[in-house]
Amino acid sequence: MSRRPGFVLEVDKSTPPTLFWNGEGFTLETLPEGSRVIYAPEPMKALEDPYGAIRHALLHPVGDRDPLPALLRPGMKLTICFDDISLPLPQMEAPDIRQMVIETVLDMAAEAGVDDVVLVAALALHRRMTEPELRHALGDRVYDAFAPHGLLTQHDAEDPDNLIYLGQTDQGEDVEINKRAATSDLLVYVNINLVSMDGGHKSVATGLASYRSLRHHHNPQTMRHSRSFMDQPSSELHSSNWRLGRLIAESGVTVFQIETTLNNDTFPSNFAFLQKREWEWSLRDRATYGATSTALAKVPPRLSRQIFHSIRSPHALASVQAGEVEAVHALTTANVWAQQGVDVEGQTDILTMGLPYICPYNVNSIMNPILVACLGLGYFFNMYRGKPLVREGGVVIMRHPTRPEFHPGHHPSYIDFYEQVLTQTVDPTEMHKEFEESFATDPWYVHLYRTGHAYHGVHPFYMWYWCAHALAHVGRVIVVGGDAKAVRRLGFSPASSLNDALEIASDVVGPSPTLTHLHNPPILMADVH
Amino acid sequence: MAGSGLRGRVRTARFPLAAPSWPTTVERPDPERKVGLDYDHEWSRRYPVRLARAVVMDNVTRPVARLLAPPTVRGLEHLQHLDGPVIFAANHASHIDTPLLLTTLPVEFRHRTIVAAASDYFFDRTWKSVLWSFSLAAIPIERSKVNRKSADTAAELLEEGWSLVIFPEGGRSPDGWTQPFRGGAAYLARRTKRPVVPVYLHGTRHVLPKTPEPGTRAPGGSGSESSRGGRLRRSPIAVLFGAPMTPDEGENAHRFSDRVEAAVATLSREVHSDWWQARRAVSAVAPVAGAETAHRGPEAPDWRRAWALDQPPSRSRRAEWPD
Numbered sequence: 139m140s141r142r143p144g145f146v147l148e149v150d151k152s153t154p155p156t157l158f159w160n161g162e163g164f165t166l167e168t169l170p171e172g173s174r175v176i177y178a179p180e181p182m183k184a185l186e187d188p189y190g191a192i193r194h195a196l197l198h199p200v201g202d203r204d205p206l207p208a209l210l211r212p213g214m215k216l217t218i219c220f221d222d223i224s225l226p227l228p229q230m231e232a233p234d235i236r237q238m239v240i241e242t243v244l245d246m247a248a249e250a251g252v253d254d255v256v257l258v259a260a261l262a263l264h265r266r267m268t269e270p271e272l273r274h275a276l277g278d279r280v281y282d283a284f285a286p287h288g289l290l291t292q293h294d295a296e297d298p299d300n301l302i303y304l305g306q307t308d309q310g311e312d313v314e315i316n317k318r319a320a321t322s323d324l325l326v327y328v329n330i331n332l333v334s335m336d337g338g339h340k341s342v343a344t345g346l347a348s349y350r351s352l353r354h355h356h357n358p359q360t361m362r363h364s365r366s367f368m369d370q371p372s373s374e375l376h377s378s379n380w381r382l383g384r385l386i387a388e389s390g391v392t393v394f395q396i397e398t399t400l401n402n403d404t405f406p407s408n409f410a411f412l413q414k415r416e417w418e419w420s421l422r423d424r425a426t427y428g429a430t431s432t433a434l435a436k437v438p439p440r441l442s443r444q445i446f447h448s449i450r451s452p453h454a455l456a457s458v459q460a461g462e463v464e465a466v467h468a469l470t471t472a473n474v475w476a477q478q479g480v481d482v483e484g485q486t487d488i489l490t491m492g493l494p495y496i497c498p499y500n501v502n503s504i505m506n507p508i509l510v511a512c513l514g515l516g517y518f519f520n521m522y523r524g525k526p527l528v529r530e531g532g533v534v535i536m537r538h539p540t541r542p543e544f545h546p547g548h549h550p551s552y553i554d555f556y557e558q559v560l561t562q563t564v565d566p567t568e569m570h571k572e573f574e575e576s577f578a579t580d581p582w583y584v585h586l587y588r589t590g591h592a593y594h595g596v597h598p599f600y601m602w603y604w605c606a607h608a609l610a611h612v613g614r615v616i617v618v619g620g621d622a623k624a625v626r627r628l629g630f631s632p633a634s635s636l637n638d639a640l641e642i643a644s645d646v647v648g649p650s651p652t653l654t655h656l657h658n659p660p661i662l663m664a665d666v667h
Numbered sequence: 668m669a670g671s672g673l674r675g676r677v678r679t680a681r682f683p684l685a686a687p688s689w690p691t692t693v694e695r696p697d698p699e700r701k702v703g704l705d706y707d708h709e710w711s712r713r714y715p716v717r718l719a720r721a722v723v724m725d726n727v728t729r730p731v732a733r734l735l736a737p738p739t740v741r742g743l744e745h746l747q748h749l750d751g752p753v754i755f756a757a758n759h760a761s762h763i764d765t766p767l768l769l770t771t772l773p774v775e776f777r778h779r780t781i782v783a784a785a786s787d788y789f790f791d792r793t794w795k796s797v798l799w800s801f802s803l804a805a806i807p808i809e810r811s812k813v814n815r816k817s818a819d820t821a822a823e824l825l826e827e828g829w830s831l832v833i834f835p836e837g838g839r840s841p842d843g844w845t846q847p848f849r850g851g852a853a854y855l856a857r858r859t860k861r862p863v864v865p866v867y868l869h870g871t872r873h874v875l876p877k878t879p880e881p882g883t884r885a886p887g888g889s890g891s892e893s894s895r896g897g898r899l900r901r902s903p904i905a906v907l908f909g910a911p912m913t914p915d916e917g918e919n920a921h922r923f924s925d926r927v928e929a930a931v932a933t934l935s936r937e938v939h940s941d942w943w944q945a946r947r948a949v950s951a952v953a954p955v956a957g958a959e960t961a962h963r964g965p966e967a968p969d970w971r972r973a974w975a976l977d978q979p980p981s982r983s984r985r986a987e988w989p990d
Contacts, residue, residue, distance in 0.1 A: 147692065150690055150691050152691050153688070154682040154687035154688055154690075166682070416682070417687040417688065421686075424684070424686075427683050428684070
């Protein structure tokens with residue numbers, strides 16, 4: 139049977155309750171009649187021979203690039219950069235795509251007699267990856283060949299000795315990136331493109347940049363004018379990264395971009411019900427739902443978190459393309475939309491969403507309240523092209539426990555942001571002016587970022603900036619089932635049930651609003667007409 | 668009461684405890700049914716299932732069949748020295764043919780024999796597929812056209828040591844006379860190099876007649892076949908096994924199939940005479956005109972064909988009408 143495209147369901151009397159993520163768990167909610175539920179397209183067929191496809195892409199690049207073997211020669215300086223732990227979500231079953239691509243690149247480099255090869259994890263201001271995480275992403279063969287010799291590195295945005303200033307764009311944006319990468323004869327970037335915002339010039343211009351460079355596009359102004367992040371022509375974040383990327387190219391950095399897309403087969407078979415349409419649940423699906431939701435309700439959050447983070451996704455390689463950055467990314471974006479795009483007619487008064495246990499910034503970690511806001515308003519809200527799913531002045535209802543819990547090792551500055559900044563203001567512009575600098579330059583946060591596994595001190599601000607467009611657009615944000623104090627701290631309204639939330643929302647959107655639910659998983663992108 | 672409370676709860680159970688309802692705005696696709704030729708019948712040949720089938724066959728089906736249709740069985744000696752699987756090719760007049768034939772097989776064949784059954788009739792529903800796979804070790808066969816999957820499955824099972832019952836007419840006779848044989852049995856014999864044992868089943872149409880097709884039912888004829896179609900009736904039968912046959916060198920499936928059909932015709936003559944008379948009728952030296960196709964009945968109007976159909980064997984008649 140051919141795969142079914144995305145689908146918008148109109149809820150009627152016969153529609154069974156709809157699945158909502160609820161952090162480390164899930165629940166079924168009965169939506170009002172007439173509501174719409176958006177379901178993602180079914181997974182694309184995986185490439186049958188991924189290694190063969192990767193090799194073919196490297197030998198047949200797109201855009202103004204020679205085949206990779208032609209770019210490799212003895213005595214050259216080669217740097218291979220790769221996306222970090224934030225992709226894909228959840229972590230995929232071994233072998234990871236990065237491992238497959240990098241092994242193929244290294245095979246070609248070895249064949250060409252290239253001796254000077256360094257691998258760089260493109261962290262930007264993310265936390266450093268642990269050894270098990272690196273081994274999972276790269277495979278033992280790559281890790282053991284490079285890490286013991288110091289040739290497997292992680293980008294340090296605070297290391298003045300390994301940053302190079304390349305200049306300023308015509309918009310006054312500073313470009314400062316990883317020195318090793320910028321001074322190599324060839325920079326091979328290995329990307330995993332989960333959503334259309336990923337990849338392209340953003341890979342190098344953001345992933346290998348310093349705070350000095352990142353601040354030009356990771357700010358409330360840029361974020362508010364990215365409508366949406368996923369809609370490249372309408373994204374100021376995209377435009378800024380493209381300006382930076384072109385300046386990097388003009389500075390003589392030769393980038394050989396390798397981009398991959400995944401199908402949306404997100405959860406293994408024992409959680410298959412999560413990504414099925416509820417009326418198609420089999421007896422097994424219902425039994426699994428019942429057993430897991432009951433069990434998860436009885437175990438402490440710490441244990442359920444461990445269970446969920448141990449899940450490995452059966453994501454499979456759906457496409458791979460290589461060559462010049464912009465030509466590659468045009469193909470990649472088309473492939474992402476082919477997998478995730480759903481046509482939706484018109485906006486809605488209320489947008490509902492269940493938020494899962496994971497976002498790009500809490501892999502093997504805790505989903506703290508700031509990340510809850512970022513996932514809901516920064517990511518899910520922005521999963522559109524054309525117009526936002528929810529109308530201006532509408533309401534977003536999110537479901538998540540939103541516990542005020544933080545991972546002290548991974549998110550130290552988040553704790554202070556929650557206690558010191560959010561208690562003063564939830565306005566992105568105001569906090570940008572008042573607080574960002576002090577957090578970004580705090581030597582303790584810098585130390586933890588450089589030597590531990592902490593996100594950069596400025597990172598919680600960026601997460602809040604991701605919400606800037608949604609915060610300016612919607613009339614109210616309601617969190618169902620969340621810790622009331624934490625929800626209020628975020629500036630949102632707590633509700634104990636969906637019905638309560640709809641009651642609260644009626645103050646903003648009237649008594650007979652339209653409602654649209656963004657069904658997740660898997661992720662989807664709405665093409666709103 | 669606790670019981671009624673539980674029943675009430677079960678009745679009012681909602682999704683996900685109960686199966687989900689289907690939104691009326693969503694078109695319901697045709698269910699993906701693995702029936703017909705796609706039915707996976709491999710389970711029916713696993714040891715526990717074979718054991719259960721043997722228990723049912725020997726302790727339920729066989730005694731009931733003997734009671735319902737006391738058989739006269741001839742020619743079992745042809746099976747005594749056979750080594751390995753064979754293809755039983757029989758005429759077909761009634762649904763009861765298969766269980767009656769299986770229950771008259773010697774024990775060394777009875778529990779190691781599969782039955783080729785029409786996929787469009789016996790495997791068109793899941794419950795039917797399960798029922799016939801279990802009770803008769805049936806496998807689905809495409810009867811309206813040549814199908815590689817059907818042929819491959821049957822050939823593989825023959826090669827694995829399973830004997831096969833097949834009705835080369837491709838369906839039950841509409842009037843009791845034998846229809847021309849199709850080439851499936853002969854093809855499988857050539858392909859697997861296993862012998863064909865011709866079988867003639869006599870009188871089974873009296874036990875369970877074929878229900879006439881809608882529109883062909885005779886108007887209210889008391890005692891006519893139409894009035895009792897599809898109902899079981901006690902009546903004696905005869906099962907005659909012929910000598911195993913193998914294709915001659917260079918003989919194609921079509922010609923071999925004709926020979927098998929002729930062998931069944933010869934067996935049909937034995938019912939009213941004896942082996943010697945039947946053999947003489949098809950003798951190469953002094954053949955009786957039309958003997959090889961006598962089992963197909965006279966070229967005549969329906970009533971004459973019905974009139975000319977033979978009667979149950981005499982031994983059974985004695986039992987039915989004692990002096």
